[in-house]
Amino acid sequence: MKVKHLKIAEGEKVNIGRFPNFGVGGSIRGMKEKYYGKDALLVRCGSYIYNVSDVPEIYDRASG
DSSP states (O other): OOOEEOOHHHHHHTTGGGSOEEETTSOHHHHIIIIIOTTOOEEEETTEEEEOTTOHHHHHHSBO
16 A cells, blocks of 8 residues: 655645545555545555545645
8 A cells, every 4th residue: 555755745735634644554545446536546645544546636746
């Protein structure tokens, strides 16, 4: 399961908090299977993983 990383400063610029998220201790596989779908674009920023599928430019901007 691929998750890209976004620096906190970049996350603040794109208002990352507006996206659905879960803690880094959660199961990426489980969240994709139960809630987001297998093609979800997930980005880790700080202590959370965000589903940025609605704005794929954020995923493209992230490293990983």
